[in-house]
Amino acid sequence: MKLQEIVRELSLEVRCAAHNLNKQVSGGYASDLLSDVMANSKKDNIWITLQIHQNIVGVASLKELAGIIIVNGREPEEEALKKAEEENIPIMLTKLSAFEIVGRLYKLDIPGMG
Amino acid sequence: MLKRFEADLHIHTCLSPCGETRMSPRRIVEQAKLRGLDIIGICDHNSAENVACAKKVGEKEGLVVIGGIEVTSQEEVHILAFFDEDKDLFELANLIYENLPGINDERVFGEQIVVNDDDEVLSFNKRLLIGATVLPLHQIVDRIHSLGGLAIASHIDRESFSIIGQLGFIPDGLELDGLEVSPRLSLEKAQLEFGEAFDFPLVTFSDAHTLEDIGKSFTCLLIEEANIKEIRKALFGEDGRKVVI
Numbered sequence: 001m002k003l004q005e006i007v008r009e010l011s012l013e014v015r016c017a018a019h020n021l022n023k024q025v026s027g028g029y030a031s032d033l034l035s036d037v038m039a040n041s042k043k044d045n046i047w048i049t050l051q052i053h054q055n056i057v058g059v060a061s062l063k064e065l066a067g068i069i070i071v072n073g074r075e076p077e078e079e080a081l082k083k084a085e086e087e088n089i090p091i092m093l094t095k096l097s098a099f100e101i102v103g104r105l106y107k108l109d110i111p112g113m114g
Numbered sequence: 115m116l117k118r119f120e121a122d123l124h125i126h127t128c129l130s131p132c133g134e135t136r137m138s139p140r141r142i143v144e145q146a147k148l149r150g151l152d153i154i155g156i157c158d159h160n161s162a163e164n165v166a167c168a169k170k171v172g173e174k175e176g177l178v179v180i181g182g183i184e185v186t187s188q189e190e191v192h193i194l195a196f197f198d199e200d201k202d203l204f205e206l207a208n209l210i211y212e213n214l215p216g217i218n219d220e221r222v223f224g225e226q227i228v229v230n231d232d233d234e235v236l237s238f239n240k241r242l243l244i245g246a247t248v249l250p251l252h253q254i255v256d257r258i259h260s261l262g263g264l265a266i267a268s269h270i271d272r273e274s275f276s277i278i279g280q281l282g283f284i285p286d287g288l289e290l291d292g293l294e295v296s297p298r299l300s301l302e303k304a305q306l307e308f309g310e311a312f313d314f315p316l317v318t319f320s321d322a323h324t325l326e327d328i329g330k331s332f333t334c335l336l337i338e339e340a341n342i343k344e345i346r347k348a349l350f351g352e353d354g355r356k357v358v359i
Binding site for chain 1: 188189190215216219222223244245246248273274275
């Protein structure tokens with residue numbers, strides 16, 4: 001499934017790199033520890049986290065993730081948004097919790113083992 | 115005789131990937147003197163490779179420089195470690211290197227520059243200094259203490275990479291020597307906000323990543339000499355030493 005379909009289906013608010021939603025998502029990864037995401041996420045995964053600082057963009061860029069969903073209605077730090085725009089990493093926001101959004105992604109057939 | 119020392123012990127150099135390239139030890143020392151600081155601490159992320167240079171410059175310029183590291187624990191909590199002796203600092207640095215996976219990507223996280231006291235580039239550190247060690251928090255604090263150092267939890271009022279942000283509490287038995295608050299909070303406000311909840315000494319430092327931020331906040335210590343033993347006494351209010359608020 002493409003990122004833009006996920007955005008539409010789950011009513012995500014796209015805050016960065018809105019022109020870069022045409023990517024095919026390979027699967028999902030949910031974690032709030034950057035070191036864990038670095039070790040275990042896979043290329044083109046969509047990453048679900050509550051972290052809002054700029055290092056999440058670095059990690060997403062390094063691991064070539066499709067995009068980041070920030071949960072619980074949290075507002076990313078300005079530096080994070082700026083960097084995400086530069087690095088072309090879509091940042092998407094939802095008011096839902098991580099558990100809820102992961103469940104809905106799963107229903108859309110986004111696998112956890114992608 | 116006891117004297118007042120204005121101390122900003124949490125300053126990053128150009129070795130930290132997020133530190134400004136202009137943050138060479140020489141410029142840091144010059145800026146700290148301009149700001150009227152008496153003691154500075156050099157604390158790069160997971161490395162101490164610019165400390166010796168900073169101390170050398172500090173000695174020439176008449177500013178006390180304390181060697182430190184900002185260690186990232188397995189829980190992604192930042193802990194400041196300070197030592198009098200370089201050999202103890204480097205022993206901790208070696209333990210960190212042995213437990214710090216990954217290679218830095220300069221394009222993504224920034225350059226990690228080791229310099230000399232003439233502002234010349236000596237090398238680029240290739241490790242993933244922005245990353246986390248695989249060392250648990252309590253092991254880091256224990257090691258800092260067994261090497262004779264001070265362990266202070268970084269910027270506890272911030273959400274990112276702070277012990278409160280990552281864990282939500284301070285684990286029982288974790289023998290921190292202090293809690294740092296960021297320049298956003300004055301020590302008076304920090305006392306109101308955290309003083310009751312946590313039974314640890316509070317300090318504030320700048321966590322400067324840019325020259326302009328050096329001394330943005332500092333802690334005033336009433337001590338005899340600028341060393342770890344005296345600072346520890348001040349934190350715990352022993353022998354007349356204290357943190358002046």
